[in-house]
Amino acid sequence: MAFREFDSPQISRRSLLRGGGYLAAGGALTTLPLSGSILRAHDVGAMWPNVAAMTKSYLSSNKVPNLLVAFGRGQDDIAHTVGGGTLSFRSSQQVDLDSLYRIYSMSKPVTGMATMMLVDEGKIGLDQPVAEILPEFSNMQVMVDPEGSLDNTVPAERPITIRQLLTHTAGLGYIIGVKGPLLAAYAQNGLVGGRVSRMPIPGLPEFTPAPDLATWSERLASLPLVAQPGKKWIYSASIDLLGRVIEVASGQDFESFLQQRIFEPCGMGSTYFTVPQSEVGRLTTNYGVNEMLPVPLPIDPGATSIYLDKPSVPSGGGGLVSSARDYDRFLRMLLGYGKIDGRRVMGELAVRVGTSNLLPKSVDTAGSWIEGEGHGAGGRSTGTSFGWGGAAGTLASVDFGLDMRVGLFTQYMPAEAYSIRADFLSAIEQDLTVMRGAA
Structure with a gap:
């Protein structure tokens, strides 16, 4: 079994719900039965027949035990569903909006918005040098050859900034992307993000996680960068590092900040x-998929999941478990420009800036996952849409032009083993084309 990457957010060259064709469907979408007049969630597969057929195909072929899509409009308090399935292949319990999923890098927009809160409050600056908050990032070195010796370096030409951390342009690496001596150093220092399994996973180096977020930050700063800050888009550990920035700038530990400022x-x-032991009955099983295996392999069973253990380092880049209902509420808050249920969670400007394209035109995105697109505070920003995907096949986005929110939930790794995301986007496009014609 080979797991080349355990955190791959690529969802295709078309970002979710973007482009003129989608926007032209806006009038048709307003006629859909997705309104608050419906008091409880229900299946809207009849309105999205191609999406429903796509989910049914994956479920009936036993590629995944569950595949749930959640659709919501504006500030309607209920998301409606397409698809379903069970918590695992061996379970008879049906998934629903309250089932728990490892969302991995869908944690990034959450951390990005937490960062934007502090920017909005003046506690940090979008273009402030990170070293002013975390002194260990002063005097950074940059590798001459990203796969070569850690001693063959040149000084960084400019300081790392908060903007660069939010947009993966700080020159930092990631344990899933770096190679050679730097990969060994990342593993040796426990510089990891989201957890995968209690058992060894071929293709992933063995490691002992850093003991806490402060130590994690210090160890990351002790290693050289793979590119000059501000030059290239490189998927990185930068969003995890923002967890430590948030701690220092707010005077509150990262997990408590998210709980008190966003989740509650x-x-x-x-x-x-x-995941509390009391909630384990809602936790899905995560599966490993490989063409050499006849069936998907349970790499993190819900009943004994590694996510039942408290992590030594809370990963803002890939460490959260959530439900479709919860994540839909986060998306709904963004669609409300910081408000939900009449309560302001974050400033309107913070949302508008955080979901916009924060990439300077000088940044090289050639060959990257976001080539030709933009990047905001922890997620892809293209046109009127903002969102990101997770390593176990999940995906979520808001589209401000359509006043719509969408989440895709399933659990398998690596995400590129199946074309679920591309198939999902294609199915949405087909259904919206029909809606436009009907309108």
């Missing part, structure tokens, strides 16, 4: 770094 006011009672 948004009504996200099922989003955790550590």
